[in-house]
Amino acid sequence: MTVMLIxxxxxxxxxxSFLAAFLWAVKNNQYEDTFxxxxxxxxxxxxxxxxxxxxxxxxxx
Amino acid sequence: xxxxSTASSNEYQANLETxxxxxxxxKLFAMATVVWGIxxxxxxxxxxxxxxxxxxxxxxxxxxxxxxxxxHTNAAIFAFVGNGIFMGVYYSLQRLCKTRMxxxxxxxxxxxxxQLIIASAAITFHAGITTGKEYAELEWPIDILIAIVWxxxxxxxxxxxxxxxxxxxxxxIWFYIASWVTITVLHVVNSMELPYTWLHxxxxxxxxxxxxxxxxxxxxxxxxxLTTPYLGLxxxxxxxxxxxxxxxxxxxxxxxxxxxxxxxxxxxxxxLYTSLPDWAQSLGTVFSIMLIAPSWxxxxxxxxxxxxxxxxxxxxxxxKFMVVAVTAxxxxxxxxxxxxxxxxxxxxxxxxxxxxxxxxxxxxWNGFLTFGVLYWLIPKLWNTKLYSxxxxxxxxxxxxxxxxxxxxxxxxxGVTQGLMWKQFTPEGVLQYPNFLETxxxxxxxxxxxxxxxxIYLVGACLMVYNLVKTAKQGSFVKNEKDQATPFPFQxxxxxxxxxxxWLERKPMAMLFVATIVIAIGGAVEIIPMILIKSNVPxxxxxxxxxxxxxxxxxxxxxxxxxxxxxxMVRPFRSETExxxxxxxxxxxxxxxxxxxxxxxxxPDLHREGGKYNNSWHxxxxxxxxxxxxxxxxxxxxxxxxxxxxxxxxxxxxxAMMTLGVPYPVGYxxxxxxxxxxxxxxxxxxxxxxxxxxxxxxxxxxxxxxxLQRLGTDxxxx
Numbered sequence: 001m002t003v004m005l006i007x008x009x010x011x012x013x014x015x016x017s018f019l020a021a022f023l024w025a026v027k028n029n030q031y032e033d034t035f036x037x038x039x040x041x042x043x044x045x046x047x048x049x050x051x052x053x054x055x056x057x058x059x060x061x
Numbered sequence: 062x063x064x065x066s067t068a069s070s071n072e073y074q075a076n077l078e079t080x081x082x083x084x085x086x087x088k089l090f091a092m093a094t095v096v097w098g099i100x101x102x103x104x105x106x107x108x109x110x111x112x113x114x115x116x117x118x119x120x121x122x123x124x125x126x127x128x129x130x131x132x133h134t135n136a137a138i139f140a141f142v143g144n145g146i147f148m149g150v151y152y153s154l155q156r157l158c159k160t161r162m163x164x165x166x167x168x169x170x171x172x173x174x175x176q177l178i179i180a181s182a183a184i185t186f187h188a189g190i191t192t193g194k195e196y197a198e199l200e201w202p203i204d205i206l207i208a209i210v211w212x213x214x215x216x217x218x219x220x221x222x223x224x225x226x227x228x229x230x231x232x233x234i235w236f237y238i239a240s241w242v243t244i245t246v247l248h249v250v251n252s253m254e255l256p257y258t259w260l261h262x263x264x265x266x267x268x269x270x271x272x273x274x275x276x277x278x279x280x281x282x283x284x285x286x287l288t289t290p291y292l293g294l295x296x297x298x299x300x301x302x303x304x305x306x307x308x309x310x311x312x313x314x315x316x317x318x319x320x321x322x323x324x325x326x327x328x329x330x331x332x333l334y335t336s337l338p339d340w341a342q343s344l345g346t347v348f349s350i351m352l353i354a355p356s357w358x359x360x361x362x363x364x365x366x367x368x369x370x371x372x373x374x375x376x377x378x379x380x381k382f383m384v385v386a387v388t389a390x391x392x393x394x395x396x397x398x399x400x401x402x403x404x405x406x407x408x409x410x411x412x413x414x415x416x417x418x419x420x421x422x423x424x425x426w427n428g429f430l431t432f433g434v435l436y437w438l439i440p441k442l443w444n445t446k447l448y449s450x451x452x453x454x455x456x457x458x459x460x461x462x463x464x465x466x467x468x469x470x471x472x473x474x475g476v477t478q479g480l481m482w483k484q485f486t487p488e489g490v491l492q493y494p495n496f497l498e499t500x501x502x503x504x505x506x507x508x509x510x511x512x513x514x515x516i517y518l519v520g521a522c523l524m525v526y527n528l529v530k531t532a533k534q535g536s537f538v539k540n541e542k543d544q545a546t547p548f549p550f551q552x553x554x555x556x557x558x559x560x561x562x563w564l565e566r567k568p569m570a571m572l573f574v575a576t577i578v579i580a581i582g583g584a585v586e587i588i589p590m591i592l593i594k595s596n597v598p599x600x601x602x603x604x605x606x607x608x609x610x611x612x613x614x615x616x617x618x619x620x621x622x623x624x625x626x627x628x629m630v631r632p633f634r635s636e637t638e639x640x641x642x643x644x645x646x647x648x649x650x651x652x653x654x655x656x657x658x659x660x661x662x663x664p665d666l667h668r669e670g671g672k673y674n675n676s677w678h679x680x681x682x683x684x685x686x687x688x689x690x691x692x693x694x695x696x697x698x699x700x701x702x703x704x705x706x707x708x709x710x711x712x713x714x715x716a717m718m719t720l721g722v723p724y725p726v727g728y729x730x731x732x733x734x735x736x737x738x739x740x741x742x743x744x745x746x747x748x749x750x751x752x753x754x755x756x757x758x759x760x761x762x763x764x765x766x767x768l769q770r771l772g773t774d775x776x777x778x
Contacts, residue, residue, distance in 0.1 A: 002591055003270035004341065007250075007277055011325045014246060018239070018321050030229060031314060037229050038306035038313075041297065044156060044543070 076547055078226070081540035082155045084442050086168040088537065090148035091438060093176060094431060095525055097140035102518040104133040109511035112662065113504050115685075115695040123187045125695045127621020131198045132186045137423055138196060140179045142287055145431040147175070147214070149294040150237050152438060154218065157234055157297070158225030159545040167217040174210035178203060190260050193618035194275050194654050196282055197251050201262040204252040211248065212577055215241050220570055226545040232313045236293030239321050243285040249581050251278035253588055257716035258709070261615075265589040265720060268649025269336050272657055276331035284324040287422060288390075291430055292316070295363055295387065298434045302379045308365035312358055319355040323348055330401035333410065334631040335657065336646035342403075349401035356394035363387035378453035382433035385461060389425025393418065408483070411627055411661040413503070414475030417468045424464045424517060432456065432524060439528045445535025448527050456523045463517030467510055474506035483635040491638050496664040501691055589720075600647035603774040605722045606767075608710045608732040609739040613767025615713065616760055617656065620697060627658035628667040628771070641668045641772075648774060651722050663694055670773035675743055676750035678765045700761040705740075707733045707758065739766060 025031060111117040111126050118125040155162055162168055181203050185191070191198040199207070218241060222234065251274055254262035264271050300307050307313055329337060329345030364387055367374055374380040396418050400409050409415060440447045447453060481499040484492040493499050606614060617623070630636050632643040644667050649655055673681075677688065683701055685692040715729040737757075743765055744757040756762075 003266060003273055004338075006588060006591065007273065010246060010250060014243060014325060015322060017242070018318075021238075022318055025230070025235075033229075034311040034314065037231055038300065038310040040227075040229075041157060041231055042300060042304060042306060 077544050078547060079542065079544050080159075080161055081542055083151075083161050083165055083168065083539075084537070084541055085539050086162065086165070086172060087148055087152045087438070088442055089172050090144050090151060091435065091442070093172070094141060094144040094148050095435065095528065097136060097144055097179060098428075098431070099518070099521060099525065101133060101136035101141045102514070102521055104129060104136055106511065106514045106518055108133050109507070109514045111695075113507040113511070113693055115693050118695050120696070120698060122189065122620075122697070122699050125620065125697070127624050127695070128186055128189055128191075130624045131191060131195075131621060132183060134196060135182055135186070135198065136179070138282070138286065139182070142291075142423070142427045142431070143175065145427070145434070146240075146286075146290040146294070147171070148438070149298065149434055150218065150290070153233055153294070153297040154221055154237065156543075157227065157231045158221055159227045159543065160221060160224050163217050163220035163224060167213050171210055171214045171217060174206065174213065178206055178210060181206075185260070189619035189621075191618060191621070192254060192262065192264065192654060193621075193623060193656060194251070194264065194271075195623075195659060196279055197248075197275065200260055201252070201254050201256050202259070204248070204254070207248060208245075208252075208581065211241075211245060212574065215245065215577070216570060216573055219573055226548050228548050231297070232310070232317055233293040233297040235317050236289045236296065239317070240285045240290040240293070243281060243289075243325070245577065247278045247281050247285070249584055250588065251275060253585065255589075255716050255720055257712045263713075263716050263720060264654035265592060266653070266655075267720070268652045268655050269646045270592065271652065271655040272332060272335065272649075273329070273337060273341075275655070277328035280328035280331055281325060283422070284320075284327075287427055289320065289324075291427055292320075292359060292390075294430060294434060295359075295383070295390075298430075298437060299363055299366055299383050299387070302377075302383060302433065302437045303367055303370060303373065305366060305370065308362050308368065312362045316355050316359040316362060320352070320359070323351050323355065327352060327401070330406070331659070333401070333403050333406045334633070335629055336644055336649070346401050346403065349398040353395060353398050357391060360387055360391035360394070363390075378450060378457045379433045379436045381454075381457050382429045382436070382460075385457075386426050386429035386433060389421050389429065389464075393422040393426060396421070407631075407633065408479040409475060411659070412475035412479045413471045413506070414479065415660065417471035417475060420464070420467055420471065424460075424467065428517075429460065432460070432521075435524065435528060439531050440535065442537060443532045443535030444538050445531060448530035448534060452523055452527045456520045456527070459520035459523065460517055463513050463515075463520055466513030466516055468513075470506035470509040470513070474503040474510075477506075478503055482639070483633070485635070491635065494639065496639070497689055497692060500662070500693060504693070599650070600645065600775060602776075603648055603650060605651045605717070605724055606770065607739055608714060608736040609743075609763050609766040610770045611713055611717070611767075612705060612710055612736065612760075613763035613765070614656075616700070616764050617767060618654075622666075623656050623658045625658075625660065625662035625694070626664070626666045627661050628665065629657040630665055630667050636665070640665045642775065644772075645775065648772070651717075653717065653720055653722075666768070666771055668772040670769045670771040674750055675746050675765050675769065676752050678768055679747055679752055679755075679761060682761060682764065700764060701759055702756070703760045704756075704758050705736075705760050705763055707736055710736050736763075 107117070108126060108129050111124075111129065115126070122128070151162060151168065178199075182199055185200060185203065186198065190200050192200055218237065222230070222238075253265045255265055256262040266274050296307060296313055326348040327345055329341045330349045331345075333342050333346070364384065367380065367384065370380075374384055399405055400415070400418060436447060436453050478499050481493045481502060486492050628644070630640040630643045637643055679701070681688040682697045684696040684698065685694040686696075710732045711729045714724060714732040718724050718729060740757050740762045743762050744755045747755045747762075747765075
């Protein structure tokens with residue numbers, strides 16, 4: 001069952017790289033603000049959509 | 062404070078850059094999603110009918126169930142959902158990063174490369190060219206093409222992320238990145254195969270090792286192809302469509318990281334009660350159950366985004382599609398861990414329960430989310446309104462009805478058949494010893510299921526009409542203008558010079574490609590080397606296949622017999638009564654690839670050898686209904702006339718020898734001669750049993766040899 005060893009090593013390598021990515025994200029202050037990003041995606045420069053502009057006024061204030 | 066904001070707004074004005082989003086590539090992927098979606102559903106409806114009307118193959122090998130089913134599954138996953146992912150990523154990534162994609166050319170290469178893969182998949186599967194590993198059936202040249210196109214996609218995505226104008230990486234982007242990384246690894250590891258012709262190869266793994274790699278892949282492909290990229294899409298398109306922020310952004314981040322760390326360990330749950338070591342099976346179960354928490358967190362986060370907006374949902378078909386999609390995600394991710402519990406798995410595995418489960422996922426979660434995104438996106442791209450909201454609402458109800466009409470009968474069929482297989486009479490013998498009885502019992506369910514699939518397809522056709530009309534009434538915006546300030550740390554002020562990019566892009570791109578290629582190269586070198594040594598036989602009586610049997614085995618793979626038959630007798634009394642001795646790990650050491658199967662539409666075949674005489678198989682393959690009246694197995698009459706390609710067996714044996722199968726040195730040279738000798742023997746026996754017109758060189762002889770060999774290496778008690 002050598003293959004289990006290989007799969008475990010690969011899975012661990014993946015997990016460690018994910019962990020590194022997580023630490024990077026934290027260190028990079030990616031998660032400092034866990035609210036505005038969710039609003040920001042709604043504020044496209046989107047002329048066709050008037051609703052969006054309404055939202056900008058309502059929610060950002 | 063006031064001062065600060067003036068200063069920054071001045072800077073803002075000064076640096077504001079104008080740029081254009083590339084909608085052309087999004088349009089291409091959107092069209093491909095729709096076209097391949099319809100194709101995948103059509104093939105699905107066809108197999109749904111063919112499973113109870115075997116005459117639907119019209120006597121043609123190209124249209125037989127075993128070859129069509131892989132087309133359906135691969136089309137649904139890689140063509141429909143695959144293009145859906147790319148459509149969503151190319152649209153949302155540009156907006157989330159406030160930049161155009163890194164390269165239009167890479168985008169085009171990605172698009173046409175992917176469509177080429179799909180087209181070659183359709184052709185090769187019809188022709189019976191397959192590796193025989195579920196959802197990884199594509200042969201080695203196409204596997205290489207997939208790797209190349211996937212790297213092109215990754216390169217384009219990562220470089221876009223690097224040149225973004227928005228510092229924060231929105232949670233959707235994280236989902237995309239994790240999906241890309243994991244799928245790369247899965248594809249490379251599971252596709253390790255040794256080519257022996259331009260279109261054929263053997264898996265370098267054998268038996269239980271192959272099974273483990275395959276289901277580690279299979280499970281994680283569901284996780285990182287059907288789930289995480291679509292979660293990324295959900296976190297972008299659901300808030301956009303509802304025009305409100307996600308319920309809790311914090312929860313979405315927790316959802317992402319916890320899924321990521323738990324998912325990769327759950328794979329062994331596909332192999333419960335098989336010959337896999339117990340501790341690995343338990344690991345799979347534990348991690349599967351842990352998955353419920355993040356999955357449900359994600360579902361609730363999606364649904365609660367719409368809190369207080371249910372009046373909107375009632376009106377808007379797009380939101381309705383999304384609500385059902387997210388609910389289906391929740392249902393499927395609750396059911397999945399349940400099916401990973403041993404006692405439930407003992408009943409559900411190999412039955413239609415699994416089929417119901419995956420269709421809640423693909424029709425509900427992937428299908429409905431894709432439809433929602435398309436209805437939202439197409440009017441945007443063509444700068445118009447949806448042609449008909451009414452029609453979209455009709456599609457929603459028809460689609461929902463289709464899903465219910467599909468999954469309910471499949472649950473009933475699965476539980477019914479599972480219970481019948483296990484039912485003993487008070488005297489302690491199997492109540493339904495004839496497998497066929499358990500099949501005819503559920504045929505009405507198969508018929509209703511086919512209707513359900515058809516209904517779902519009709520709904521999708523309404524969508525096509527609606528979207529085409531929408532596009533016709535609008536005008537396509539190929540390049541969409543936007544403005545943003547650049548992301549500050551991309552710039553380093555150098556003495557007296559103009560600003561420079563934080564990273565030079567070309568070396569970065571090369572570094573990316575080089576790293577991936579070196580990693581893949583390393584894996585290709587190392588893994589087979591370690592494995593070939595480890596395939597040591599543990600049961601002395603287990604011998605390699607004869608050339609004729611090996612030839613027959615490759616036919617078994619070619620005809621997709623594994624789509625209906627398992628080769629894994631589990632250690633239950635109900636199975637050992639029905640199929641005799643349960644399967645042992647050591648019996649599979651020469652099986653490149655393994656053929657354990659995942660569905661028993663027909664009975665398990667691992668102990669088929671010696672059960673019937675040769676002529677039984679001869680006539681059964683010619684037309685199963687002559688031997689087993691009422692059987693739904695397709696007829697394979699062409700096998701009786703098709704000539705074997707006898708010389709090809711040399712290459713097959715040589716490849717097996719490279720993989721460590723202990724044939725005597727130089728055996729590949731004499732293999733064709735041995736094949737003929739054994740074929741002659743079987744042909745003589747057939748004649749003795751009263752079969753006239755037997756051709757010694759007909760393929761059927763090889764298949765019979767293989768079937769008669771199955772499971773005979775160890776003597777039953």
